[in-house]
Amino acid sequence: MDSKDRQIIRALQQNGRMTNQDLSDAVNLSPSPCLRRLRNLEQSGAILGYSAKVNAKTYGLPITVFARIKLERHDADIVQRFEARVRDTEEILECHVLTGSMDYQIRVLVPNLDAYEDFVRHRIHTIGGVASIDTTFAYGTVKQTDVFPSLD
Template sequence: MDAKDRQIIRALQRDGRMTNQDLAEAVNLSPSPCLRRVRNLEAKGVIQGYSAEVDAAAYGLAITVFVRVKLERHNEEEVQKFEKRVRLIDEVLECHVMTGAMDYQLRVLVPDLEAYENFIRNQIHPIGGIASIDTSFVYGTVKRTAVFPLAH
Protein backbone atom coordinates (compact mmCIF):
# COMPACT_ATOMS: atom_id res chain seq x y z
CA MET A 1 0.00 0.00 0.00
CA ASP A 2 1.38 3.35 -0.98
CA ALA A 3 0.58 6.97 -0.10
CA LYS A 4 -2.00 7.23 -2.91
CA ASP A 5 -3.87 4.18 -1.59
CA ARG A 6 -3.93 5.81 1.85
CA GLN A 7 -5.31 9.02 0.33
CA ILE A 8 -8.07 7.00 -1.32
CA ILE A 9 -8.90 5.22 1.93
CA ARG A 10 -9.03 8.47 3.94
CA ALA A 11 -11.27 10.09 1.32
CA LEU A 12 -13.65 7.11 1.35
CA GLN A 13 -13.65 7.06 5.17
CA ARG A 14 -14.79 10.68 5.09
CA ASP A 15 -17.44 10.05 2.43
CA GLY A 16 -18.07 6.48 1.33
CA ARG A 17 -20.76 7.61 -1.10
CA MET A 18 -18.54 9.82 -3.23
CA THR A 19 -18.47 8.98 -6.91
CA ASN A 20 -15.34 7.59 -8.49
CA GLN A 21 -15.03 10.85 -10.42
CA ASP A 22 -15.08 12.90 -7.20
CA LEU A 23 -12.69 10.47 -5.52
CA ALA A 24 -10.27 10.64 -8.45
CA GLU A 25 -10.31 14.44 -8.29
CA ALA A 26 -9.79 14.41 -4.52
CA VAL A 27 -6.66 12.25 -4.79
CA ASN A 28 -5.34 13.71 -8.07
CA LEU A 29 -5.78 10.64 -10.26
CA SER A 30 -7.72 10.04 -13.43
CA PRO A 31 -10.89 7.97 -12.91
CA SER A 32 -9.70 4.66 -14.42
CA PRO A 33 -6.55 4.23 -12.29
CA CYS A 34 -8.49 5.42 -9.26
CA LEU A 35 -11.18 2.80 -9.77
CA ARG A 36 -8.53 0.10 -10.31
CA ARG A 37 -6.91 1.06 -6.99
CA VAL A 38 -10.26 0.98 -5.17
CA ARG A 39 -11.14 -2.44 -6.64
CA ASN A 40 -7.67 -3.73 -5.70
CA LEU A 41 -8.07 -2.45 -2.11
CA GLU A 42 -11.47 -4.16 -1.93
CA ALA A 43 -10.12 -7.43 -3.39
CA LYS A 44 -7.26 -7.48 -0.87
CA GLY A 45 -9.70 -6.94 2.00
CA VAL A 46 -8.19 -3.57 2.94
CA ILE A 47 -11.56 -1.97 2.22
CA GLN A 48 -13.93 -4.39 3.92
CA GLY A 49 -17.24 -2.74 3.12
CA TYR A 50 -19.26 0.45 3.16
CA SER A 51 -21.81 1.59 5.72
CA ALA A 52 -23.84 4.56 6.86
CA GLU A 53 -22.94 6.49 10.01
CA VAL A 54 -26.13 6.78 12.04
CA ASP A 55 -26.94 8.87 15.10
CA ALA A 56 -27.54 6.21 17.75
CA ALA A 57 -29.81 8.40 19.89
CA ALA A 58 -31.97 9.32 16.89
CA TYR A 59 -32.18 5.61 16.09
CA GLY A 60 -33.45 4.98 19.63
CA LEU A 61 -30.23 3.79 21.28
CA ALA A 62 -29.50 6.75 23.55
CA ILE A 63 -27.10 5.04 25.94
CA THR A 64 -23.55 3.96 25.09
CA VAL A 65 -21.90 1.73 27.67
CA PHE A 66 -18.37 0.40 27.97
CA VAL A 67 -18.47 -2.94 29.73
CA ARG A 68 -15.26 -4.54 30.95
CA VAL A 69 -15.40 -8.25 31.68
CA LYS A 70 -12.99 -10.46 33.59
CA LEU A 71 -13.31 -14.22 33.18
CA GLU A 72 -12.94 -16.65 36.08
CA ARG A 73 -10.76 -19.00 34.03
CA HIS A 74 -8.77 -18.51 30.85
CA ASN A 75 -8.83 -22.02 29.44
CA GLU A 76 -9.64 -22.47 25.77
CA GLU A 77 -13.16 -23.75 26.41
CA GLU A 78 -14.23 -20.78 28.59
CA VAL A 79 -12.65 -18.19 26.29
CA GLN A 80 -14.26 -19.71 23.18
CA LYS A 81 -17.64 -19.95 24.91
CA PHE A 82 -17.56 -16.30 25.97
CA GLU A 83 -16.40 -15.01 22.57
CA LYS A 84 -18.91 -17.13 20.64
CA ARG A 85 -21.82 -15.91 22.78
CA VAL A 86 -20.77 -12.24 22.64
CA ARG A 87 -20.63 -12.37 18.82
CA LEU A 88 -24.34 -13.26 18.84
CA ILE A 89 -25.51 -10.33 21.01
CA ASP A 90 -26.87 -7.47 18.91
CA GLU A 91 -26.34 -4.84 21.61
CA VAL A 92 -22.57 -5.47 21.51
CA LEU A 93 -21.11 -3.40 18.68
CA GLU A 94 -17.47 -4.09 19.57
CA CYS A 95 -15.64 -6.61 21.74
CA HIS A 96 -11.91 -6.22 22.30
CA VAL A 97 -9.49 -8.56 24.05
CA MET A 98 -7.57 -6.41 26.54
CA THR A 99 -4.35 -6.40 28.48
CA GLY A 100 -4.43 -5.36 32.11
CA ALA A 101 -6.89 -6.15 34.88
CA MET A 102 -9.86 -6.96 32.62
CA ASP A 103 -10.02 -9.47 29.78
CA TYR A 104 -12.54 -7.84 27.44
CA GLN A 105 -14.02 -4.45 26.70
CA LEU A 106 -17.40 -4.26 25.01
CA ARG A 107 -19.07 -1.24 23.47
CA VAL A 108 -22.78 -1.64 24.00
CA LEU A 109 -25.74 0.44 22.78
CA VAL A 110 -29.10 0.33 24.56
CA PRO A 111 -32.17 2.57 24.62
CA ASP A 112 -32.30 3.06 28.40
CA LEU A 113 -31.10 1.85 31.80
CA GLU A 114 -33.78 -0.81 32.03
CA ALA A 115 -32.59 -2.26 28.73
CA TYR A 116 -29.02 -2.25 30.05
CA GLU A 117 -30.09 -4.15 33.17
CA ASN A 118 -31.89 -6.69 30.95
CA PHE A 119 -28.80 -6.94 28.76
CA ILE A 120 -26.60 -7.81 31.75
CA ARG A 121 -29.10 -10.16 33.39
CA ASN A 122 -30.33 -11.94 30.27
CA GLN A 123 -27.41 -11.79 27.84
CA ILE A 124 -24.15 -11.54 29.79
CA HIS A 125 -24.77 -13.37 33.08
CA PRO A 126 -26.11 -16.53 31.37
CA ILE A 127 -22.79 -16.93 29.54
CA GLY A 128 -21.25 -18.03 32.83
CA GLY A 129 -17.60 -18.12 33.80
CA ILE A 130 -17.49 -14.38 34.47
CA ALA A 131 -15.55 -13.22 37.52
CA SER A 132 -16.47 -9.53 37.32
CA ILE A 133 -18.15 -6.87 35.22
CA ASP A 134 -17.22 -3.18 35.33
CA THR A 135 -19.47 -0.65 33.60
CA SER A 136 -18.92 2.93 32.45
CA PHE A 137 -21.72 4.99 30.93
CA VAL A 138 -20.89 7.56 28.27
CA TYR A 139 -22.38 10.95 29.07
CA GLY A 140 -20.62 12.88 26.31
CA THR A 141 -18.36 12.35 23.33
CA VAL A 142 -15.43 14.67 22.64
CA LYS A 143 -14.26 13.03 19.41
CA ARG A 144 -15.50 10.21 17.22
CA THR A 145 -14.09 9.50 13.79
CA ALA A 146 -13.75 6.63 11.38
CA VAL A 147 -10.88 8.29 9.51
CA PHE A 148 -7.49 6.73 10.20
CA PRO A 149 -4.54 8.95 11.10
CA LEU A 150 -1.92 9.59 8.47
CA ALA A 151 0.73 6.88 8.32
CA HIS A 152 4.26 7.99 9.10
Protein backbone atom coordinates in the same frame (compact mmCIF):
# COMPACT_ATOMS: atom_id res chain seq x y z
CA MET B 1 -0.34 -0.45 0.39
CA ASP B 2 1.20 2.84 -0.62
CA SER B 3 0.37 6.44 0.23
CA LYS B 4 -2.04 6.77 -2.73
CA ASP B 5 -4.02 3.76 -1.47
CA ARG B 6 -4.18 5.36 1.99
CA GLN B 7 -5.40 8.61 0.42
CA ILE B 8 -8.19 6.69 -1.30
CA ILE B 9 -9.16 5.00 1.96
CA ARG B 10 -9.15 8.26 3.93
CA ALA B 11 -11.25 10.00 1.28
CA LEU B 12 -13.80 7.16 1.38
CA GLN B 13 -13.80 7.16 5.19
CA GLN B 14 -14.75 10.83 5.03
CA ASN B 15 -17.42 10.29 2.35
CA GLY B 16 -18.20 6.72 1.37
CA ARG B 17 -20.81 7.85 -1.17
CA MET B 18 -18.48 9.87 -3.41
CA THR B 19 -18.40 8.98 -7.07
CA ASN B 20 -15.27 7.56 -8.64
CA GLN B 21 -14.80 10.89 -10.44
CA ASP B 22 -14.93 12.79 -7.12
CA LEU B 23 -12.61 10.24 -5.54
CA SER B 24 -10.10 10.45 -8.37
CA ASP B 25 -10.17 14.27 -8.12
CA ALA B 26 -9.67 14.10 -4.34
CA VAL B 27 -6.59 11.87 -4.62
CA ASN B 28 -5.21 13.39 -7.82
CA LEU B 29 -5.54 10.32 -10.05
CA SER B 30 -7.35 9.80 -13.32
CA PRO B 31 -10.60 7.79 -12.94
CA SER B 32 -9.43 4.47 -14.43
CA PRO B 33 -6.34 3.97 -12.21
CA CYS B 34 -8.36 5.21 -9.24
CA LEU B 35 -11.09 2.65 -9.84
CA ARG B 36 -8.49 -0.09 -10.36
CA ARG B 37 -6.85 0.77 -7.03
CA LEU B 38 -10.25 0.88 -5.32
CA ARG B 39 -11.19 -2.58 -6.63
CA ASN B 40 -7.80 -3.94 -5.50
CA LEU B 41 -8.34 -2.49 -2.01
CA GLU B 42 -11.77 -4.12 -1.86
CA GLN B 43 -10.55 -7.49 -3.14
CA SER B 44 -7.54 -7.56 -0.80
CA GLY B 45 -9.75 -6.97 2.23
CA ALA B 46 -8.23 -3.58 3.04
CA ILE B 47 -11.71 -2.11 2.53
CA LEU B 48 -14.11 -4.33 4.44
CA GLY B 49 -17.37 -2.79 3.24
CA TYR B 50 -19.51 0.32 3.20
CA SER B 51 -22.14 1.48 5.65
CA ALA B 52 -24.12 4.49 6.84
CA LYS B 53 -23.12 6.43 9.95
CA VAL B 54 -26.23 6.75 12.09
CA ASN B 55 -26.95 8.91 15.14
CA ALA B 56 -27.56 6.34 17.89
CA LYS B 57 -29.66 8.72 19.97
CA THR B 58 -31.95 9.55 17.04
CA TYR B 59 -32.20 5.83 16.22
CA GLY B 60 -33.44 5.20 19.77
CA LEU B 61 -30.27 3.95 21.48
CA PRO B 62 -29.15 6.97 23.53
CA ILE B 63 -27.10 5.10 26.13
CA THR B 64 -23.53 4.06 25.36
CA VAL B 65 -21.99 1.67 27.84
CA PHE B 66 -18.39 0.56 28.12
CA ALA B 67 -18.07 -2.62 30.14
CA ARG B 68 -14.82 -4.30 31.08
CA ILE B 69 -15.17 -8.01 31.67
CA LYS B 70 -12.93 -10.38 33.56
CA LEU B 71 -13.27 -14.12 33.01
CA GLU B 72 -13.01 -16.65 35.84
CA ARG B 73 -10.42 -18.66 33.92
CA HIS B 74 -8.74 -18.50 30.54
CA ASP B 75 -9.27 -22.07 29.41
CA ALA B 76 -10.20 -22.58 25.78
CA ASP B 77 -13.84 -23.53 26.43
CA ILE B 78 -14.66 -20.42 28.47
CA VAL B 79 -12.86 -18.06 26.05
CA GLN B 80 -14.43 -19.62 22.95
CA ARG B 81 -17.93 -19.63 24.48
CA PHE B 82 -17.60 -16.01 25.62
CA GLU B 83 -16.27 -14.76 22.27
CA ALA B 84 -18.90 -16.69 20.28
CA ARG B 85 -21.72 -15.21 22.37
CA VAL B 86 -20.25 -11.71 22.01
CA ARG B 87 -20.20 -12.09 18.21
CA ASP B 88 -23.88 -13.16 18.28
CA THR B 89 -25.11 -10.37 20.59
CA GLU B 90 -26.38 -7.41 18.59
CA GLU B 91 -26.25 -4.91 21.47
CA ILE B 92 -22.45 -5.31 21.51
CA LEU B 93 -20.96 -3.12 18.80
CA GLU B 94 -17.31 -3.66 19.70
CA CYS B 95 -15.30 -6.11 21.77
CA HIS B 96 -11.59 -5.73 22.42
CA VAL B 97 -9.18 -8.12 24.13
CA LEU B 98 -7.24 -6.25 26.81
CA THR B 99 -3.99 -6.47 28.69
CA GLY B 100 -4.01 -5.78 32.41
CA SER B 101 -6.46 -6.83 35.07
CA MET B 102 -9.53 -7.09 32.80
CA ASP B 103 -9.85 -9.41 29.82
CA TYR B 104 -12.28 -7.65 27.46
CA GLN B 105 -13.88 -4.28 26.86
CA ILE B 106 -17.21 -4.11 25.09
CA ARG B 107 -19.18 -1.15 23.77
CA VAL B 108 -22.90 -1.59 24.11
CA LEU B 109 -25.82 0.55 22.92
CA VAL B 110 -29.14 0.35 24.78
CA PRO B 111 -32.32 2.46 24.91
CA ASN B 112 -32.40 2.81 28.72
CA LEU B 113 -30.97 1.57 32.02
CA ASP B 114 -33.58 -1.18 32.36
CA ALA B 115 -32.47 -2.54 28.99
CA TYR B 116 -28.84 -2.55 30.17
CA GLU B 117 -29.81 -4.43 33.34
CA ASP B 118 -31.67 -6.96 31.17
CA PHE B 119 -28.66 -7.20 28.87
CA VAL B 120 -26.31 -7.99 31.77
CA ARG B 121 -28.67 -10.46 33.44
CA HIS B 122 -29.82 -12.31 30.33
CA ARG B 123 -26.97 -11.96 27.86
CA ILE B 124 -23.71 -11.68 29.82
CA HIS B 125 -24.40 -13.62 33.03
CA THR B 126 -25.89 -16.52 31.09
CA ILE B 127 -22.64 -17.04 29.17
CA GLY B 128 -20.95 -18.51 32.21
CA GLY B 129 -17.33 -18.07 33.18
CA VAL B 130 -17.64 -14.31 33.78
CA ALA B 131 -15.95 -13.31 37.03
CA SER B 132 -16.72 -9.58 37.01
CA ILE B 133 -18.16 -6.73 34.97
CA ASP B 134 -17.02 -3.13 35.45
CA THR B 135 -19.50 -0.77 33.77
CA THR B 136 -19.02 2.85 32.73
CA PHE B 137 -21.76 4.96 31.13
CA ALA B 138 -20.77 7.61 28.60
CA TYR B 139 -22.70 10.82 29.13
CA GLY B 140 -21.18 12.65 26.19
CA THR B 141 -18.88 12.27 23.21
CA VAL B 142 -16.00 14.63 22.57
CA LYS B 143 -14.76 12.93 19.40
CA GLN B 144 -15.87 10.00 17.31
CA THR B 145 -14.36 9.27 13.93
CA ASP B 146 -13.85 6.36 11.58
CA VAL B 147 -11.13 8.19 9.63
CA PHE B 148 -7.67 6.74 10.25
CA PRO B 149 -4.74 9.05 10.95
CA SER B 150 -2.48 9.84 8.04
CA LEU B 151 0.81 7.92 7.86
CA ASP B 152 2.37 10.30 5.36
